Amino acid sequence: MSNSNPIGFFDSGVGGTSIWKEVIQLLPNENSIYLSDSINAPYGEKPIEEIIALSKKNTEKLISMGSKIIVVACNTATTNAIQILRDTYPLPIIGIEPAIKPAALGSQTKSIGILATKGTLSSKLFSKTSELYSKNITIIEVVGNGLVSLIEQGKQDSEEIKGLLSNLLKPMLAAKIDYLVLGCSHYPYLVPVLKELLPNDVTIIDSGEAVARQTKKLLLENNLMNNINISPKHLLFTNAKPEILANLVHAKKNNLDVSYLNF
Structure with missing residues (x-):
């Protein structure tokens, strides 16, 4: 080699x-x-x-x-x-893996959001990591149904994806998250739209x-x-x-x- x-x-x-x-x-x-x-x-x-x-x-x-x-x-x-x-x-x-650790350690509101696929959120490895860092932290997990397919079609800046994200973010905003963990490698391409939809005090974090x-x-x-x-x-x-x-x-x-x- x-x-x-x-x-x-x-x-x-x-x-x-x-x-x-x-x-x-x-x-x-x-x-x-x-x-x-x-x-x-x-x-x-x-x-x-x-x-x-x-x-x-x-x-x-x-x-x-x-x-x-x-x-x-x-x-x-x-x-x-x-x-x-x-x-x-x-x-x-x-x-x-989703960057739960830095989000959990950095959170002031003790409430963080994780946007990921069903396959990631339902896995044993994710559960293990989540349990490790979720003491005294509320984690709002949301499955990003439909997001990957739209990005694969080149529609990451579309009104369609903006509408979908608005709905997906509702439970996180209601829980007053101050960190959003992107748990899918497709999702960093949504950061410009996410910044439009989220309050300025929410930090977006990924694993790159x-x-x-x-x-x-x-x-x-x-x-x-x-x-x-x-x-x-x-x-x-x-x-x-x-x-x-x-x-x-x-x-x-x-x-x-x-x-x-x-x-």
Whole structure:
């Protein structure tokens, strides 16, 4: 395995690029491969067995493409399949969980909101993390039904999504939350709309920065940092519509290679 081999990423769709952006910003010398499994999005509404099977499929594809480390840029896949992936495959695998800890520790109102998929909120790993940090804190959990599908259609700025979010946020606003945890890697693309709908004193928090720091830590620990000083190569693939993925990452402006791939 060469240190110049890419970091592999996968998500149930285009949303994991919010994590990918944080990682390549922190590690500008690293090559990357991103798999957007949009044809199977959203994972959050699927049975656990299917989530595990899809996670294995994506992991094996990334390994076959030479990935030296894999970032599971999907909350649902992490909370339901990460331990199985780590037990099955020999390379370092990083997951993404809702950032409950910083929200719970930072909250002044002792009331925080978590917007996530059904698959994440119903998982054992989420329950364990939630229990750990929920003492003396009220956690308002809301399933973001319909949000991933709209983002996959490129409608993250639409009136449709604004109306949907307005309804989803009602129980959180009623509970006077001061932190909103985004528990799905698609949701950071909703931040501009969320800022319009939420009071100024609500802090929106996601896991991207923490995942980037953990990726760097594991690369250093495993002596896998790319020390060859060349322009990095980023390959982004989707098994649905490349134009939606390309628009989201501003492919032309950033000179990124976005392609269709049947996987």
